[in-house]
Amino acid sequence: MPFQRILVAIDGSESSEHALATALELAGLTRATVLALAVEGPLPAYAATIGEVEEVRREKDAFFSELVERVQARAAGAGVALETDVRPGHAAELIVQYADEKGVDLIVLGHRGHFLRDRMLGSTADRVAEHAGCPVMIVR
Amino acid sequence: MSSIAIAALLAATVLVASMASVEIGLSVALLELLAGVVVGNAFHLDIPSWLAFVGSFAGIVLTFQAGAEVDVPQLRREWRASVSIGLVSFFAPFAVVGLLCYYGLGWDRRQAEIGGLALSTTSLAVVYAVLVETGLNRELVGKRLMSATFVTDIATVTGLTLLFIKPNVWIVPFALVSLALILGLPRLAPRFFSRYGNRVIEPEIKLVFASLFLLMWLGQRSNSQAALPAFVLGLALSGHFVTHRVEQERLRVVAFAFLTPFFFLKGGMNVSTSALWANLGVLGLLVVGKMVPKLGGVYPLARRYTAPHAVFTTLLMSTGLTFGTITSLYGLNAGIIDRTQFSLLISVVVLSAIVPTAIAQRFFQPRLAPPRTARGGEVT
Numbered sequence: 001m002p003f004q005r006i007l008v009a010i011d012g013s014e015s016s017e018h019a020l021a022t023a024l025e026l027a028g029l030t031r032a033t034v035l036a037l038a039v040e041g042p043l044p045a046y047a048a049t050i051g052e053v054e055e056v057r058r059e060k061d062a063f064f065s066e067l068v069e070r071v072q073a074r075a076a077g078a079g080v081a082l083e084t085d086v087r088p089g090h091a092a093e094l095i096v097q098y099a100d101e102k103g104v105d106l107i108v109l110g111h112r113g114h115f116l117r118d119r120m121l122g123s124t125a126d127r128v129a130e131h132a133g134c135p136v137m138i139v140r
Numbered sequence: 141m142s143s144i145a146i147a148a149l150l151a152a153t154v155l156v157a158s159m160a161s162v163e164i165g166l167s168v169a170l171l172e173l174l175a176g177v178v179v180g181n182a183f184h185l186d187i188p189s190w191l192a193f194v195g196s197f198a199g200i201v202l203t204f205q206a207g208a209e210v211d212v213p214q215l216r217r218e219w220r221a222s223v224s225i226g227l228v229s230f231f232a233p234f235a236v237v238g239l240l241c242y243y244g245l246g247w248d249r250r251q252a253e254i255g256g257l258a259l260s261t262t263s264l265a266v267v268y269a270v271l272v273e274t275g276l277n278r279e280l281v282g283k284r285l286m287s288a289t290f291v292t293d294i295a296t297v298t299g300l301t302l303l304f305i306k307p308n309v310w311i312v313p314f315a316l317v318s319l320a321l322i323l324g325l326p327r328l329a330p331r332f333f334s335r336y337g338n339r340v341i342e343p344e345i346k347l348v349f350a351s352l353f354l355l356m357w358l359g360q361r362s363n364s365q366a367a368l369p370a371f372v373l374g375l376a377l378s379g380h381f382v383t384h385r386v387e388q389e390r391l392r393v394v395a396f397a398f399l400t401p402f403f404f405l406k407g408g409m410n411v412s413t414s415a416l417w418a419n420l421g422v423l424g425l426l427v428v429g430k431m432v433p434k435l436g437g438v439y440p441l442a443r444r445y446t447a448p449h450a451v452f453t454t455l456l457m458s459t460g461l462t463f464g465t466i467t468s469l470y471g472l473n474a475g476i477i478d479r480t481q482f483s484l485l486i487s488v489v490v491l492s493a494i495v496p497t498a499i500a501q502r503f504f505q506p507r508l509a510p511p512r513t514a515r516g517g518e519v520t
Contacts (some may be wrong), residue, residue, distance in 0.1 A: 041165055043273055046493040047265040048169030048404070048462045049202065050209045051392035057272065088273060 002030035007104040009095050009124070010038050012067050015110025020071060023108040023138035024078045033081040033106075036071050036100050038064050046061040100133055107112040107136045143188050150191070151177050154401040159476040167265075167460065168396075169404050173490065176408020183235050191406050196473065198403035199466045200370045201395050203297060206264060206462065207374025208381050208388065210290045218280075218287040221445035225284070225438055226262075226291020232437030233262035233430050234299070234333055240429040245422060251481060253303050258485045259430040259492070261463040262292040266479035266497055267456045274506055281446045296370070296463045299503045300470060301368035310362035317358055318369035321351050322376045329380045333387060341459075344387050345394055348377075365470065393509060409463050410472060415480040416487055426488045431496070455500035466488030 008023035010016045019102045020036070027034045040060050045139045064086045075082035087094055099107050129136045141149070157175045161168035179185065187486045215222060238256030241247040247255060267289050268277070275284035305311075325347075336343035353369055359366035381388040416423065442450040468485040471477040477485070 043165075043269045044161065044167040045269070046170045046461065046477060046497060047167040047269050048263075048465075049205060049265050049392075049396075049400070050268050051205065051388075051396065052167060052169065053265055053269045053272065055389075055392070055396075056159075 003027075003105040004030070005031045005035060005101070005104045005133065006032050006103065006106045006108060007035045007037060007095070007099050008108045009091070009110070009128075010036050010067060010071055010111075011091075012063065013110060015139070017110075019108045019110040020074065022137070022139045024075060024080050026106070026108070027080045028078055033083065034075060035098075035102055035104065036068070036075075036082060036084045037095060038067055038084070038086045039094050040064060040086060040088040041087070090133070091124040095124070095128050096131045104134055106134060107132055109136065109138050111140050112136050122133070141183070141185065143190065146185060146188050146191070149179065149183070149185075150402065150405055152406070153405065156402070169400065170490065171467070172401050172404035173408040173411065176405040177411045177413065178408075179405070180409030180411065181413045185410060187406060191402055194402045195401060195406035195469070197352070197356065197401035198395070199469060200356055200366050201349075201399050202403065202462055203321070203367050203466060204348070204352055204370045204374040205392070205395065206293055207371040207376075208378045208416040209264065210213070210293075210375050210378050211286065212375065212378055215282055215287045215290055218284050221284045221389075221441075222287030222291050224455075225288035225445060225457065227295060228437040228441055229262055229288060229434060230260045230295035230299075232260075232433035236433040237426065237429040240425065242448045244425065247477075249480065250476045251471070253299075254467060254477050255426070255481070255485060257296055257303070258464045258467040258471070259301050259460065259488055260292070261290045261296050261460040261467070261489075263459040263493055264289045266459040266461060266493055270501060272386075273501075276449070276506060281449050281453065284445055285456060288457065292457070293463060296467065297371040298369045300467055301365060303472075304365065304474070306363040306474070308361075308363055310358060311503060313365060314355075314358040314362040314364060314369075315353060318372075321355070322369065322373050325351065325373065326376045326380055329377060333380075333384060337384075337387060338420060339365060340388060342394075347392055348391060357479065367466070367470070394396060403469075404465070406427050407469055409452045410469075410479060411483045411486055412479050413483075415483045419480065419484060423484055423487055426484055427491055430460075430488055430492055431458055449504075449506050452500050452504040452506060454506060455496040458496040459493050460489050461493040464492070 003026060006023050008020050008025050011021055023034050025031065043053050044056050068084045068086060071084060073081060087098070095107065107128060109128055111123065111125050125138045129138065150312040153175045154172060157171040158168055160166070161171050229490070232257040238252045238258045241252035241421060242249060243256040267285060271277040271282040271285065323386070333344050334346060351373065352366070355366035355369050435454055435458060439454045442453040446453040465486060466491065468482050
């Protein structure tokens with residue numbers, strides 16, 4: 001059965017751009033809908049001032065607004081139906097949970113994100129591949 | 141090591157702390173504090189006078205900013221719940237830690253008061269970040285919690301100013317100038333800011349800094365200190381900043397880029413790891429002295445005012461960071477507490493920022509999880 005709903009995780013990294021391109025290509029072939037999920041990392045833990053929290057929050061908002069607009073433009077250019085969502089949380093946990101919630105057939109992920117902590121603690125892709133309830137494609 | 145060499149070393153440390161903060165998602169203040177501990181203990185640096193000066197001023201700027209962050213209309217709406225939770229959150233640990241330090245640890249009265257004050261605080265920023273993460277900042281529970289935290293902060297700065305005052309004749313001009321600034325600046329601000337604001341030379345920031353320096357000088361001359369008037373001045377200007385966010389942002393940029401890093405570094409550099417190691421039992425006692433009365437005092441009120449999130453609320457009210465650091469540094473700079481006592485208090489403050497927050501988020505975080513952003517959409 002061809003894929004009907006493809007989830008792609010986006011974070012603006014080069015790796016996630018490759019994943020998005022692959023997801024759009026697959027969706028074009030199978031006439032699937034792409035669900036692009038951006039996971040916002042946590043606000044600074046144990047902040048000393050509200051200003052520090054608000055600044056990071058604003059930066060994230062601006063970054064993800066621009067990211068979503070860019071992804072929407074690429075999907076429109078490829079003629080692929082797209083749903084976008086931005087949610088705060090732990091990346092691997094949220095991607096797996098979101099895939100279940102939305103009845104996704106395939107998860108497409110870049111092999112690594114752009115934060116040092118992803119590289120130090122093991123990649124999100126590894127953890128999603130281990131816990132997802134559907135096929136996972138990791139794109140290099 | 142020369143003064144300029146120390147400046148270069150500390151500037152590099154601040155830079156590394158900022159980069160690490162972005163990469164690992166930890167507060168830059170906490171990392172600056174920890175970096176200060178490492179640098180101070182590894183290089184055995186004496187705190188240069190310029191760092192002591194910048195750090196002291198930064199403490200007052202942080203206090204002013206904390207006042208400016210108070211949501212006064214919200215505080216008015218939720219005053220009943222806020223005042224009861226906030227005051228219990230302050231007085232319970234203040235009394236217990238103060239008595240523990242005085243009778244249990246043999247500290248003198250003023251040292252015990254610094255101990256009680258430093259460990260009575262609740263961290264507004266830690267609470268705010270967790271509330272935003274959970275979406276609770278939009279709920280009544282979150283609003284009450286923020287307002288209660290404001291009340292605890294107000295109680296702490298009031299205690300810090302009133303308990304250690306030894307007034308002389310300068311108290312009169314100090315009080316008069318404080319009143320004049322608190323009443324006059326909010327009235328002057330709109331005209332001043334519209335005439336001189338929005339320029340790279342930042343006259344509005346200079347106005348705030350000049351006011352704070354004046355308060356610090358008069359506070360010093362009157363054997364008092366400027367924490368309370370600085371906080372209330374921030375509070376008085378909070379309404380102005382609500383409608384002039386850019387000005388508040390610029391003030392934050394100046395503070396975060398140059399002032400607060402040296403405040404937290406200085407705090408960390410004064411921590412003696414060997415003194416901590418030798419007093420681990422005392423450290424444990426102080427942690428218990430802060431947490432037990434906070435939890436025990438706030439929980440019954442939280443059940444009444446913030447149900448069904450009473451445990452979550454109680455844990456967040458037990459956090460502390462900025463005002464705990466400000467109070468401890470004041471005690472050290474004024475010669476009230478020694479370096480060992482300071483090291484113990486700062487360590488408890490840092491632990492209280494991390495441990496209750498981590499427990500609250502791991503085990504008691506409400507499962508509201510609404511998206512913090514609403515940029516989702518569809519294209520076909």
